[in-house]
Amino acid sequence: MTETRTIKVEALTRVEGEGALNISMNGDVVEKVELAIYEPPRFFEAFLRDRSIEEVPDITARICGICPVAYQVTSVHAIEAALEIQIPEEIRALRRLLYFGEWIESHALHMHLLNAPDFFGVESGIQLAKQFPNEVTRGLQLKKHGNELLEVLGGRAIHPINVAVGGLYRIPKKDEMQKLIPAFEWGLEAAIEATRWVSNFEFPEFERDYEMVALSDPDDYAIIGGKIVSTSGLSLPIENYEDHFEEYQVHYSTALQSRNQASESTSTHYYVGPLARINHNRNQLSPIAKEVADEINFDTPCINPFKAIIARGLEVIHSFEESLKTIKDYRPFQPPKVEYEHCIGKGVAATEAPRGLIFHRYKINENGKVDFAKIVPPTSQNQKQIEEDLKEYLPTILSSDDRETAMNCEKLIRCYDPCISCSTHFLTLNLDRK
């Protein structure tokens, strides 16, 4: 008679938010893997209904404390698409710069304090700091400089407030930007060292044939806009995202999952995040990031999820390098935003949050208020892929000690840098405002 084991990780550590993992096995056969998100459902899509479009960027920024820019910028681009507002290139450049601030602070934290401990068999960044105090301090300093950029461009590091429909509320002064240069020159060198450091970690031999999805643009390392591409050959305009990708609910999680409904294979899960971006867009990396990728022999396509930490390192290098150029070339301009009029409209946008592709859709009424909002975060898109990875990975790490098995499962999940607070939202809510 085969033995049935149930392994439960009641609370995943070192991921943002709250999630648990339920696995059922029958002997050595994995019967069920469920990534259970038990955060209370978020009501942001419902909150946004009947709100003025000018409030949307600040409301959506509050969905997540660690990636507010991703929500803000995606929301504002979707609204601008709905109203057919064309923003000038200078605004686009500053929004891209703001986004780099978020990539830097998010990736630096994850690399050094959340993910790196797993490679040294320690439980936390605190214990890692005993072994690697200089590296941990470097990671915190990198994060600090990312935050500084957010303060200068976003008005503050916590839930930036400077992103407006049509542009920004305030254009920074030249000296405010130039003060960042020494920190960013240091940051570029530090990012190179950090990437070299993580590239020498010992990585489990685990590879999968992923359907990797990301934005791509021949002229830029895509963050805002571009086309949606996948390793199976998909290349579609952002407007067609919902023709291919749909959300659905599972009974064990308050977070929706996503699937590629147009997939020709039987598997409909897919992978978003830095590894997907690097695999599609290596040629668009900044010169130094490309050099380092070559130096450390980072081959693409890379299909080992544990090596996402290297992809993050390369993106931090790119972020510092491109930011430095933008900051040095910066000339203030006016007006900070373009004029527009309220009208009925529908608009979509997609950008690349630190954790992967994020998609928004809005329907606006003639009074400049939101009739409908849809927000698809990256972590909910990755959930099914995480479960599938675990099904494949488990037999290789199975131990008689459930706790040890659970810890190894957690390590795989953390490679995705899941932001669980972002990935829950309510399905339907009828809201009647009086």
Place this chain on the structure above:
Amino acid sequence: MNEFTKNFLLVSVGSPHGDDQIGWVIGDELYKRFNDFISHKKVTEPINLIHYLGNATQLHLVDACVSENSSQIIHRLEFPENTTRFLKAFATTGSHDFNLLQVLELANELGVLPESTVVWAIACEKFGKSDSISDELESRISDIVETIGKELNSARDVSCKIVD
């Protein structure tokens, strides 16, 4: 400010959600009264407070915590003597995995934690997304400010004597 005072750092920890804003609100009120004496920073992620430690020799933190003991609204904790036990008991909830206690431990491990670190943990119950502060907590703000203010006042008096 003098050499002593400019190293007195107040950090408010909070988020825009319900009673979790209390740290910021209290910090703002204290800074209005004591801005000749203290530096003040606001953070959402506790980990970010490490960026501001600099040369601080005294650190006071104000943060909301979850408490089942509703009779005591404010708890004064000193690191490390009683923060470990109480912060774990209160399960201070940060929106990211590095809760306040872990951040203090990390800062201590890295050798950047000021020699005197005090946590003012404010017991709260309602953390609804994007909600305003609950009426009950709002009515206690002035008491909380007074309590912490007494200690800051004493510290200011000491610093004035040092200058003199």
